[in-house]
Amino acid sequence: MTTIHAIVFEQENTVGFGTFTLPAMKPDQMLVKTRYTFVSSGTETRVLGGHYGAAGKFPLIPGYAAVGEVVEMGEDVKGYRVGDYLSYNSQNGPAGIHSQWGGQASFHLVGMGDKAIVLPKGADPLDYVASPVAAISLRGVMAAQPQPHECAVVIGQGAIGAFSAGFLASKGCRVIAVDLSESRLQRSYSYGVHACVQAADPDVAERILAYCDGGANIVVEASGSKQGAALAHKLIRRTPNTYRDPNTYYVNPMSGLVNHWPRIVYQANYLDRLSLDPRLDLNSEGVLLLMPGDRGLEDRLNAVEAIRSRLIDPRHYIDRVVSYREAPLSYEQLRLQPDQVFSVVFDWSESGEGLSMNR
Template sequence: MKAARIIEPEKPLVISDVDTPEPKDSEVLVKVKAVGVCHSDLHLWEGGYDTGDGFMKVTDRGVKFPVIPGHEIVGTITEVGGSVQGFSVGDNVLVYPWIGCGNCPACRVGNDNLCDAPRSLGVFQNGGYAEYVLVPHFKFLAKVSGIDLDAAASLACSGLTAYTAIKKANANSQHSIVIFGAGGLGLMGVQIARAITSANIICVDIDDAKLQTAKELGADSVVNSKDADATQKIISLCGGKGADSVIDFVNAPPTVKMGLAVLRKRGNLILVGLFGGSIDLSLVTVPLKAITIQGAYTGSYNDMLELLGLAKRGVINPIISKRYSLSEANAALEDLKARKILGRAVINP
């Protein structure tokens, strides 16, 4: 099969022929119809993350090169192992890529995405930038019907991450939610917030075109963070007391700083993005304001099923703005890095 592999960080992906996997036991072979182009793929390609006080290599987390990236995978089953139940050749499926060890405390309660020793597809084992992908167990599949397959791909990561973050925000309050970032994650977050909360939704970004899209998708108000009075605007839009919940889909020093500034007493700051960096934090304000700072990382398999249900009912509509062939994998990552993609892009192997 054809596959695009990262041979070493910061070098072009190499597109070549590799052996097509053969499924056995509980394994399933899926012909990839679409795979999302995600910022996590960029971090893998770049070799790591900016931690604020250094560079954390993905190899230190257990990544081994070469690897086929791509974790937002949707496709059609072409072969099944002998122990597979409930799935057949020809089924269209969405792949849950956040595969855990199966034994740690998180995995035992169904939170494979928070596993102590993750085995995620497209990160720690070969993913979907290829014509086929081997899924280690059929329990990580969900049947897809009544929704565009390209659009379904993003539900496994960007949509799932946004869904988890909105649920955490909604648990704190339904009055006001401020969303930082109007990229693929943020725009999905706006739609999900509109669908499952009754909150006043304010979206913040530096791009007026993206903010207009956020407004069209359900944001009650939008604010350009480059405006000199952006912080006060956000506080005013939240009734003058500040935001009950802030979701930062960027998670860069400027957005986190503004997020903390607009957070009201008892507020909840949810950090999602992996932009990186660090900030100075006034420690005394955390207890005095009784604020909560927490992270949100993808979501559980059951969360993905709930999200897929929303998509099937047409409540949310993932935006696919660009499509690439497998031979254009490098161009897809370069376009994402250059912020040329509105919503989500997919590769169609």
């Protein structure tokens, strides 16, 4: 049995710690010592607030983005090695406490069905700790099939929006970033965005459209707010019905439009119900609405490769690396001071002290 430390959401907006015991390792499982965990700040702070099914489940262990080292393997494990560094999300938490999703802990049991990814040889695990979050953004960007020189607007510059902006810029798009936080907007320039627009501007839509030719080809809505969604609907490129001369109305042939629709990618979850009147809100003959629900193994592998090949620089997305013991303060800052704290990585290198592993 393995005794572990874990960050615990004790009750709504209250963060503490707990010591737990993992069940005995099964033949098809690996024991992984956590090195770093990345806080998915939007998702985890909403869980901390009792959303996403967390109400009634406190206390619970949060988190789903972890990297760690394999320290022991069951006899039926194939393809992995002791000493491998993995990106993983274990589904095998300790008994006696809810997990949502249990990643913020010092050790994990990772099964063959958990689809852990072996990090590239010689990799610094810190570079890859955010890859599960980056994979969510990458899936949405790939769904939109961005083309070089297209105009893309990303509303919201939290982690999901920031990675979306970086991936779109790497595809050759002209990217406009939108957010309420000036610090997040300034950070987005490091991802290669073309321009930044303050979401609080009274003419925010007109300001964004000043950077576009008739609207955006792609709008990524990553703010998770009704205001962000409403803004996204105003920004997409309109179908150009034109007058060839003052007296002749002309409608473009549909055959020339169907493969060139503007795209809206909803990359956030919403606490409030959204409403959309296509005729009034979109004002276009065709718009692709894309709603990637999660990320799969291929998306995670692609995110790891994007980091390995430096398609994106992972350090641009890591704001603070602190001991996991600073979790209460870190979550409070992420929840109450999002304009000052962009992202947090917990370092678990000291978490093995005083632990007994008796199997």
